[in-house]
Amino acid sequence: MPSRRHLANAVRALSMDAVQKAKSGHPGAPMGMADISQVLWCDYLSHNPKNPNWANRDRFILSNGHGSMLLYSLLHLTGYDLPIEELKNFRQLHSKTPGHPEYGYAPGVETTTGPLGQGITNAVGMALAEKVLAAQFNKDDLDIVNHYTYSFLGDGCLMEGISHEACSLAGTLGLGKLIAVWDDNGISIDGDVQGWFTDDTVKRFEAYGWHVIADVNGHEPNEISAAIAKAQAQTDKPSLICCKTTIGFGSPNKQGSESCHGAPLGDDEIVLVREALGWTSPPFEVPKDVYAAWDASKKGAVAEQTWNDKFARYAQAHPELAAEFTRRKNATLPDVWEKTCSDYISELQQNPASLATRKASQNTLNAYAPVLPELLGGSADLAGSNLTIHNTSKTIVASDASGNYVNYGVREFGMSAMMNGLSLYGGFKPYGATFLMFVEYARNAVRMAALMKLPVIFVYTHDSIGLGEDGPTHQPVEQLVALRATPNLDTWRPCDQVESAISWKSAIEKTDGPSALIFTRQGLPQQARNAAQVKDVERGAYVLLDTGEHPDVVFIATGSEVHLAAQAAEQLAIKGMSVRVVSMPCTSVFDRQSKEYRDSVLPPTITKRIAIEALAKDTWYKYVGLDGVVIGMDTFGESAPAGELFQHFGITVEAAVDAALALQR
DSSP: OOOHHHHHHHHHHHHHHHHHHHTOSOOHHHHHHHHHHHHIIIIIOOOOTTOTTOTTOOEEEESSGGGHHHHHHHHHHHTOSOOHHHHHTTTOTTOSOOSSOOTTTSTTOOSOOOSTTHHHHHHHHHHHHHHHHHHHHOBTTBOSSOOOEEEEEEHHHHHSHHHHHHHHHHHHTTOTTEEEEEEEOOEETTEEGGGTOOOOHHHHHHHHTOEEEEEEETTOHHHHHHHHHHHHHOOSSOEEEEEEOOTTTTOTTTTTSGGGTSSOOOHHHHHHHHHHHTOOSOTTOOOHHHHHHHOOHHHHHHHHHHHHHHHHHHHHHOHHHHHHHHHHHTTOOOTTHHHHHHHHHHHHHHSOOOEEHHHHHHHHHHHHGGGOTTEEEEESSOHHHHTOOOTTOOBOBTTBOOSSEEEOOSOHHHHHHHHHHHHHHSSOEEEEEEEGGGHHHHHHHHHHHHHHTOOOEEEEESOSGGGGGGOTTTOOSSHHHHHHTSTTOEEEOOSSHHHHHHHHHHHHHOOSSOEEEEOOSSEEOOOOOOHHHHHHHTTSOEEEEESSSSOSEEEEEOTTHHHHHHHHHHHHHHTTOOEEEEEOSOHHHHHTSOHHHHHHHSOTTOOOEEEEEEEESGGGHHHHOTTOEEEEESSOOOSSOHHHHHHHTTOSHHHHHHHHHHHHO
């Protein structure tokens, strides 16, 4: 049987060889954390390489994702479908081994990491998911949800502010199945971190309410093993294991310095590493006995079968719960979903009302949530303003995690990345809210949700200068341009309670990416629609109003400006002009429609077009063309009542009428 050090050296060799072949990458972290990885993956991690999606597997997150060859080496060695050819193609086009771990590329990669701090925050979301799902489904000795979430993280993750947001909340929520391992190597890209990172990390995490295991030698297997065992025994607090390591361990001339952090070691140094480690195999070759010692396939199959047997007993004792657990893990909607939506939207059609779309959103949650126990909501300390709490909301706390609502506190970034973790875990449809302006704090997590195509729902209220007196610090202007430009993200800005209900329906049904739902603070009147128009809302844009058979001009509007466009159309009709009003709540969904449908809404022959939105104009030129007009914002806002602001910035019925008349001249 090979020694532990020899097994760890397989990780070191594969990592340095792959980085060298790619002529780029980060060999230092994989070489430094190889001993920790060997203990965790060989002795503690419960997983099945032949079924990477086994529901009760331990989750492993490499938060310091620049060290991706560590993860790829571990997946390859333990038996995942990641052949040696993929390691040889590290960082190459179309390989399963990109420069940072990318969700969906290689089996066993639980999340995309690289932007530092987001991996540990995803892990907090996963640990929360485990705790909530366990509280909702476990019965007596039939604990069908019972596993750990492990995360490796480096100094950079701890320096990022998001780590404070997430780790603070993890302590408050008592996530005892979360075990983080800090690679305390004292080195970042710029060198020795003593010049810029002198935090007392142990005291910091103790203050969060974590169980901290300090001063572990990250190259001594017995110490590492004892620390993991202690962490597993601590069930009411998350654990941080502080492992002192040497970056680039085994490199005679580069270990312990930034020179091995983000660059290949070089052929000559790799020769010396092999000599120092006693690793005699050529590049990308691993001895059979080393492969055999690493292979987790048999042990994983036994672990999964044991769980399958337990779940069979669970299904016999609790058939309805077992069916619901399976439905949620398979991400299928309940049988009553379509009828629930149809009945509710019909009710809104029959009972028109003028109200803020944030309130329409809450009403929709009240209608939909009772049939969707997988909805797990929250707000970044703005629940009373975002209106995200519905009639069946129950707050999750450390002592009772059976609920469906998280008070995230003022943690927009942390909330958003935790939602990504909840979604990745499975069994939940997470939504979380803040003011639209504060997407600025969370944007990178929103981007990561889009990059991973996660069906997360981001709720943003107070959506324009219409929020009024809070002023330009709180009034979003340019935010929707960036959201709409984000691939895979559908951004909905509904104009009334009907469009709000349909935008929620679309977001809940979407499986291949996130949605952003944009709601107003101010009240909006309900628009008149027939059944066909209601159906077409789901197509992202539709003809709301035609004042004549052959339109002279087309108004395109969203949200609070749809009513403005409709009023302008009515005034122009009196003047003898035929006007079409198009409501376009979601540009990306509209863009995915057939050309035939798009042309039916925006006929190419009608080039006189005016877009109206109380936000930055940039989105709209692709729809109005070079000859069109956009009525919107070119500056930041001001502090004043909403009505005065719309007048001040020229986003009015009069401005729309004047623009249409000018196009006719």
